[in-house]
Amino acid sequence: MKLDPTSVSLEQLRLLWIGTDARLDDASMQRVATAAASVDRIVAGGETVYGVNTGFGLLANTRIPDERLAELQTNLILSHSAGLGEPLPRHVTRLMILLKLLGLGRGHSGVRPIVIEALHALLDKDAMPVIPSQGSVGASGDLAPLAHMTAALMGHGSIDVTGIAMPAEEALQKLGMAPLELGPKEGLALINGTQASTAIALDALFLGERVFAAALAAGALSVDALKGSSKPFDPRISELRGQPGQIRVAAILHALLDGSEILASHKSGCPKVQDPYSFRCQPQVMGAALDLLQNAARTLTIEAGAVTDNPILFPDEDVAISGGNFHAQPVAFAADTIAMALCEVGSLSERRTSVLVDPKMSGLPPFLTEDSGANSGLMIPQVTAAALVSENKSLAFPASVDSIPTSAGQEDHVSMAPIAGRKAVQIARNAAGVIAVELIAAAQGIDFHAPLKTSAKLQKIHAKVRSVTPRFGSDRYWADDMAALQQLVLGGVSVGDGFALS
CATH class of the missing domain: 1.20.200.10 (Fumarase/aspartase (Central domain))
Known part of the structure; x- marks a missing residue:
């Protein structure tokens, strides 16, 4: 199935839930490339932008030198990989990855196409990061679950390959995948978002x-x-x-x-x-x-x-605006009403x-x-x-x-x-x-x-x-x-x- 993030239906989501193969369509990949180019221009222009060349959360006012931007993104993922509890079921993790692809495919996140291909590869190879189910409060994104997903692509944590869990570094070698090296904003784009909450x-x-x-x-x-x-x-x-x-x-x-x-x-x-x-x-x-x-x-x-x-990127203007779309209150209300109805x-x-x-x-x-x-x-x-x-x-x-x-x-x-x-x-x-x-x-x-x-x-x-x-x-x-x-x-x-x- 080709995924068009601008036109998602409940029937499509049901098919993804039961395991239908899917990947982003060509128009989405073009939007991703356009947004990545916008990030490059922002960095080259020297503007201070949250999540691109600053610290995170309370450290948002700390400017990070260009030569440490890669380190910034790596540290972000490692520090946020702090979940506990039983792993999410494989089908939920798979759905979470697909939802992350849909969000990134809108072209307002600034990740490079190589990041999209890495996520596609996990799906194609039936390789699911082992993601602890506890640790997210559903605001500022599902930080811990999505960090575990991203850390696995970088060779940290564990990956379940067709039902067998193994160290992520070993799994990547087995799958013929190189560890992902993150560029500016990519770590934040990957861990901010409601995809874990929405998948559950x-x-x-x-x-x-x-x-x-x-x-x-x-x-x-x-x-x-x-x-x-x-x-x-x-x-x-x-x-x-x-x-x-x-x-x-x-x-x-x-x-x-x-x-x-x-x-x-x-x-x-x-x-x-x-x-x-x-x-x-x-x-x-x-x-x-x-x-x-x-x-x-x-x-x-x-x-x-x-x-x-x-922050959300607007590539046509090379502008990144900080907001609060990561707050999962709509998802929380939806999940609670499902719970009450089924009760x-x-x-x-x-x-x-x-x-x-x-x-x-x-x-x-x-x-x-x-x-x-x-x-x-x-x-x-x-x-x-x-x-x-x-x-x-x-x-x-x-x-x-x-x-x-x-x-x-x-x-x-x-x-x-x-x-x-x-x-x-x-x-x-x-x-x-x-x-x-x-x-x-x-x-x-x-x-x-x-x-x-x-x-x-x-x-x-x-x-x-x-x-x-x-x-x-x-x-x-x-x-x-x-x-x-x-x-x-x-x-x-x-x-x-x-x-x-x-």
Whole structure:
């Protein structure tokens, strides 16, 4: 795929997330060369420009002699390679590099084309710098993560080559790459920016997209397992409210249940008046969550192609202006809203499971096992779902409302965007586990209504669940079934309409 930083779409970002090969287009490379030439002219003219020939942060007023500019950039990278914690997943690191290429490709950063080619080479050779996940506060750029990325190109730290981590110097030799020597401003251009935060947040978003789709499938299956009503999904109800997410969710649920023999079997003479909120209010709750995810997607799509380093170069005028585009507050808010939305998606799912395993609420056998007492059925899987939901509630507290001054007070307000993103990813994985339990419960509930069948669309989802976890008549070891279904959710469970955020 050719990348045009001036025209980035969510679909392109989704393809990059799953591993599609990509590189900057020719127009971007021309802009990069033009900006690099502008830096050369600024240096030759003797003007004092932050990040080009000055110190950094509180040391911005210290002028650096021309003969020490290369040393300045090298020291910048080494001093900022100060992360801790588990490495970022390889696919997140890969996405981060691609996002850095998009930002540099706008032609306002001043790096030479050789820097772009070095980043391209890492992607082409499936060589991912080992980047600690902790250490960025999401302002003045994701300094530590991006410094580790850059240090690896210079022969410092570690590089994971096709799944095998080794010292960066050794890896570069193995790959036939010379250590990168940085020119004026290049170090700052590489480590300033929101690319680590944005990559993590996009990881949460795309995982969340899959979790959301699976929750729709599980929710519809649970309605039929409960012998619930599809009337709350009548489009006329949602159209009167007008919320776009609610309208879309109601339409999907209505379509999923269409043609169900189970649903038709109790349309007349059913004594129930209303289903619990976790069943009939799915359009309202899930729709609101969908609207949050859509808003986050818009923010992150814009950020993916943004110029977020500092200072920003305007090559036509040979001017570099210091600003604050590196502040990741938009990304932090987006990640936190993803976290809150997915927390509620999981919470609603667990409530439906709780109803299904409770014979007083569902009319089904206790804990969905016919031989209860001697068998506990889904008693403890529901407890696990409850534990995951409770954990998500703690994780969902927004990181974006926190700040702590850094760099001797020069950077006195920060976004905490990478922390928000990492929490959102964990919430997505936890929610996938919650939905896995609901899918087991709902499938078992559907089985109890045989020979009546659910809808054709839900039969496909039921069959997919049963391909992983067979119907149970007595207790068995649950952890493997639950983990396999959790991975199925994270891998994408179709709801029949090609659901995707837009």
